[in-house]
Amino acid sequence: xxxxxxxxxxxxxxxxxxxxxxxxxxxxxxxxxxxxxxxxxxxxxxxxxxxxxxxxxxxxxxxxxxxxxxxxxxxxxxxxxxxxxxxxxxxxxxxxxxxxxxxxxxxxxxxxxxxxxxxxxxxxxxxxxxxxxxxxxxxxxxxxxxxxxxxxxxxxxxxxxxxxxxxxxxxxxxxxxxxxxxxxxxxxxxxxxxxxxxxxxxxxxxxxxxxxxxxxxxxxxxxxxxxxxxxxxxxxxxxxxxxxxxxxxxxxxxxxxx
Amino acid sequence: xxxxxxxxxxxxxxxxxxxxxxxxxxxxxxxxxxxxxxxxxxxxxxxxxxxxxxxxxxxxxxxxxxxxxxxxxxxxxxxxxxxxxxxxxxxxxxxxxxxxxxxxxxxxxxxxxxxxxxxxxxxxxxxxxxxxxxxxxxxxxxxxxxxxxxxxxxxxxxxxxxxxxxxxxxxxxxxxxxxxxxxxxxxxxxxxxxxxxxxxxxxxxxxxxxxxxxxxxxxxxxxxxxxxxxxxx
Numbered sequence: 075x076x077x078x079x080x081x082x083x084x085x086x087x088x089x090x091x092x093x094x095x096x097x098x099x100x101x102x103x104x105x106x107x108x109x110x111x112x113x114x115x116x117x118x119x120x121x122x123x124x125x126x127x128x129x130x131x132x133x134x135x136x137x138x139x140x141x142x143x144x145x146x147x148x149x150x151x152x153x154x155x156x157x158x159x160x161x162x163x164x165x166x167x168x169x170x171x172x173x174x175x176x177x178x179x180x181x182x183x184x185x186x187x188x189x190x191x192x193x194x195x196x197x198x199x200x201x202x203x204x205x206x207x208x209x210x211x212x213x214x215x216x217x218x219x220x221x222x223x224x225x226x227x228x229x230x231x232x233x234x235x236x237x238x239x240x241x242x243x244x245x246x247x248x249x250x251x252x253x254x255x256x257x258x259x260x261x262x263x264x265x266x267x268x269x270x271x272x273x274x275x276x277x278x279x280x281x282x283x284x285x286x287x288x289x290x291x292x293x294x295x296x297x298x299x300x301x302x303x304x305x306x307x308x309x310x311x312x313x314x315x316x317x318x319x320x321x322x323x324x325x326x327x328x329x330x331x332x
Numbered sequence: 333x334x335x336x337x338x339x340x341x342x343x344x345x346x347x348x349x350x351x352x353x354x355x356x357x358x359x360x361x362x363x364x365x366x367x368x369x370x371x372x373x374x375x376x377x378x379x380x381x382x383x384x385x386x387x388x389x390x391x392x393x394x395x396x397x398x399x400x401x402x403x404x405x406x407x408x409x410x411x412x413x414x415x416x417x418x419x420x421x422x423x424x425x426x427x428x429x430x431x432x433x434x435x436x437x438x439x440x441x442x443x444x445x446x447x448x449x450x451x452x453x454x455x456x457x458x459x460x461x462x463x464x465x466x467x468x469x470x471x472x473x474x475x476x477x478x479x480x481x482x483x484x485x486x487x488x489x490x491x492x493x494x495x496x497x498x499x500x501x502x503x504x505x506x507x508x509x510x511x512x513x514x515x516x517x518x519x520x521x522x523x524x525x526x527x528x529x530x531x532x533x534x535x536x537x538x539x540x541x542x543x544x545x546x547x548x549x550x551x552x553x554x555x556x557x558x559x560x561x562x563x564x565x
Binding site: 110111112113114124132134156158164166244276 | 357374403405406448449
């Protein structure tokens with residue numbers, strides 16, 4: 075269906091450029107705004123060019139899971155609103171929303187950014203759960219980078235609400251920040267033909283062969299991977315893509331710094 | 333007097349600060365953004381486009397389909413679970429009724445015009461903010477319209493008649509009456525009317541007049557948002 079477009083993207087990549095004139099490893103301008111919605115305990119709006127998402131964190135008190143009585147937890151959910159693209163439909167999260175949410179969740183959870191023991195209030199009885207909802211406003215591609223970045227920005231912005239042991243008073247935010255020990259950056263590298271690129275625009279997302287999502291830690295180690303797309307990758311491809319991800323994560327991390 | 337001064341110091345006929353924009357969502361055929369106080373609404377229009385399943389199609393004219401949704405973190409209390417609720421379904425329906433009378437969809441048999449309303453932040457008046465944003469979005473999309481629609485809540489807080497109740501006013505200890513209304517700008521006909529509270533006929537007449545004046549101001553803000561977009565182009 076997109077044979078012509080695929081040919082064009084491939085040929086442009088071989089000339090070190092893209093449909094919108096960017097270099098293959100050049101991302102669109104990143105804009106991050108914090109505290110964009112007052113009823114959330116933390117929030118952020120992230121833009122990659124015309125792509126725009128809002129992330130909000132609600133802090134809830136729950137009973138710890140039976141297998142981790144001394145730990146709190148996080149939950150990441152993605153809402154791909156039909157408002158943001160003619161291709162998104164109403165209804166419960168589809169596989170794309172679920173994959174985006176799970177990839178975002180793993181990048182943060184496995185990094186050790188959040189000390190889950192500190193989220194425990196009374197072992198076996200009460201703990202905090204940070205619920206991160208990332209909602210799309212406009213999808214112009216690159217959600218695999220925008221959504222994890224928005225989730226991190228909102229978590230960095232999060233302050234605990236007042237809690238008296240029984241009820242949360244959402245009207246009062248305390249000074250106590252959620253406090254992330256690390257700043258993992260989740261970034262996706264795409265392959266089309268023999269070319270690699272990052273931060274795809276809508277059209278490019280239709281024609282890539284394979285993608286690799288990598289979560290990179292502050293020390294350049296990695297804490298999660300997800301391969302996607304219909305084509306296979308060689309070990310050389312993977313090492314090359316990881317190299318790109320590590321290199322580019324520095325730019326995203328700089329954007330995340332307040 | 334039981335409510336001598338409004339909590340946020342506004343005059344009784346004064347709305348919260350309003351901002352509006354057109355064309356904020358690039359992928360949509362038309363879009364609008366409307367903020368009144370701390371209540372914020374995005375609206376996007378897609379269509380006219382094919383409507384499925386087919387039994388929903390109307391062979392004589394296009395169908396308007398609205399969807400009102402609060403983002404999970406937008407409410408003042410607990411997280412709002414994603415997905416439709418009884419409340420959101422009803423508000424989607426009344427939004428549809430508020431907007432349908434101004435649209436001319438006779439040229440689009442079997443098609444649908446979809447309006448998606450998303451609220452990142454709410455503090456009372458969210459259905460009205462959604463309708464105001466949607467009216468901008470429909471105009472931005474170039475859908476054939478007879479007029480614009482503006483919506484506002486008005487009513488009583490204790491013994492005072494006020495427009496644009498805030499969440500704090502809606503929960504005033506001496507009781508509050510909130511009437512959500514939308515007006516077609518030129519004809520001044522109502523396309524939305526919902527109330528919770530207690531009101532006499534005389535009071536209602538006065539409250540409707542206050543709301544009408546407020547909607548004139550909103551209409552100007554909506555028009556300016558559209559002008560700003562199209563002048564910039």
